[in-house]
Amino acid sequence: MSVEFEAAEALRHLALDESIKAYVLQHPPLYQAGLQAAMRFIGGETLDECVQTGAATNQQGHAVTIDFMGESTRDEVTAAQATQEFLNVIRAITHKGLDASISLDLSHIGLVIDPELAYKNALILARTAHEAGLEMMISMEGADRTTLILDIHNRLCEQFSNVGITLQAYLYRTSEDLTVVMQRPGKIRLVKGAYEAPSTLVYSRGAALDVAYRQQMELLIESGHACSIATHDSDILDYAHQLIQNQALATRSIEFEMLRGVTLERLDTMHQRGYRTRIYLPYGKEWHLYLCNRLAEHPPNLYQAVTDLVNKAALLPTVA
Numbered sequence: 412m413s414v415e416f417e418a419a420e421a422l423r424h425l426a427l428d429e430s431i432k433a434y435v436l437q438h439p440p441l442y443q444a445g446l447q448a449a450m451r452f453i454g455g456e457t458l459d460e461c462v463q464t465g466a467a468t469n470q471q472g473h474a475v476t477i478d479f480m481g482e483s484t485r486d487e488v489t490a491a492q493a494t495q496e497f498l499n500v501i502r503a504i505t506h507k508g509l510d511a512s513i514s515l516d517l518s519h520i521g522l523v524i525d526p527e528l529a530y531k532n533a534l535i536l537a538r539t540a541h542e543a544g545l546e547m548m549i550s551m552e553g554a555d556r557t558t559l560i561l562d563i564h565n566r567l568c569e570q571f572s573n574v575g576i577t578l579q580a581y582l583y584r585t586s587e588d589l590t591v592v593m594q595r596p597g598k599i600r601l602v603k604g605a606y607e608a609p610s611t612l613v614y615s616r617g618a619a620l621d622v623a624y625r626q627q628m629e630l631l632i633e634s635g636h637a638c639s640i641a642t643h644d645s646d647i648l649d650y651a652h653q654l655i656q657n658q659a660l661a662t663r664s665i666e667f668e669m670l671r672g673v674t675l676e677r678l679d680t681m682h683q684r685g686y687r688t689r690i691y692l693p694y695g696k697e698w699h700l701y702l703c704n705r706l707a708e709h710p711p712n713l714y715q716a717v718t719d720l721v722n723k724a725a726l727l728p729t730v731a
């Protein structure tokens with residue numbers, strides 16, 4: 412087992428440790444240090460900062476999707492506050508005229524407390540987004556939540572056409588889920604999958620996962636169903652481009668989407684090739700899980716994180 416693989420596994424584990432997250436949140440020096448590393452990947456700490464980042468990103472030619480970071484909310488009050496904050500996001504997008512959608516984790520608005528609570532909160536958001544002419548994308552979480560999330564997506568799709576869903580190519584079940592979800596309106600965002608999961612349920616990173624991703628992507632692209640090809644994998648991006656060109660497929664329903672701070676030049680290339688492109692912009696104070704996942708999926712980012720820290724430290728006043 413390589414050191415990098417071990418580091419990635421340790422980070423994925425760390426990402427899910429809520430006591431470490433709470434510890435970081437309660438200790439300002441630790442929080443500030445982590446925030447410094449996280450800033451590369453997030454739109455800001457506040458909605459205002461994120462809206463500014465979104466406007467600048469729009470000017471570079473990319474749409475954005477804004478997510479108020481958080482997951483696994485344990486009480487109804489926090490779930491209601493998160494729902495309210497997403498309503499603020501919708502209002503801010505409309506007010507500023509951003510080319511933007513919203514993205515959210517259903518566990519942020521109540522899934523772990525009670526799926527019915529998450530559904531009710533999601534319904535409020537879907538309706539408000541629909542009235543504002545915006546799209547709402549649902550993220551996909553750990554494998555123990557897949558069925559619950561797909562069920563809520565199904566119920567929302569019975570009423571609204573603006574609710575998209577994320578599918579993870581690493582899950583064995585996804586090839587079947589995809590054919591079901593393709594019967595529903597709403598964009599399908601295809602990702603490789605970021606959560607720790609048992610090998611009985613998922614392909615591990617590597618050739619088999621890439622084959623699964625390509626097969627699912629082909630099905631999506633050729634179907635004409637609205638989709639987001641959400642990967643930074645340059646081989647897969649080139650393959651998608653060839654596929655679209657060879658079959659002279661219409662590109663209206665296809666979008667390429669990447670995370671802020673990750674291989675932006677590849678998104679620029681897709682934009683220059685004439686595709687609609689989008690950047691995922693999360694914001695807020697709950698960046699612990701998000702940062703750990705970004706470091707885990709590309710361990711060289713650890714060096715970058717340390718550099719960000721040192722550079723920030725150089726700017727701080729020295730204590731005599």
Ligand SMILES: Cc1cc2nc3c(=O)[nH]c(=O)nc-3n(C[C@H](O)[C@H](O)[C@H](O)COP(=O)(O)OP(=O)(O)OC[C@H]3O[C@@H](n4cnc5c(N)ncnc54)[C@H](O)[C@@H]3O)c2cc1C
Pocket residue numbers: 549550551552577579602603604605606641642643644645668669670672673674691704705706708709712
């Ligand atoms: C818009 C969007 C939404 C997402 N939503 C979800 C979700 O709801 N649920 C979920 O489980 N996952 C989600 N993900 C994360 C996803 O599952 C992957 O973990 C992540 O995209 C990395 O996989 P990849 O497809 O880029 O391929 P990889 O094989 O991981 O990476 C391909 C190449 O991209 C570059 N790269 C990838 N990641 C990084 C990085 N962090 N830093 C620097 N370079 C990097 C490297 O050059 C790497 O070789 C989302 C991703 C995107 C883009």
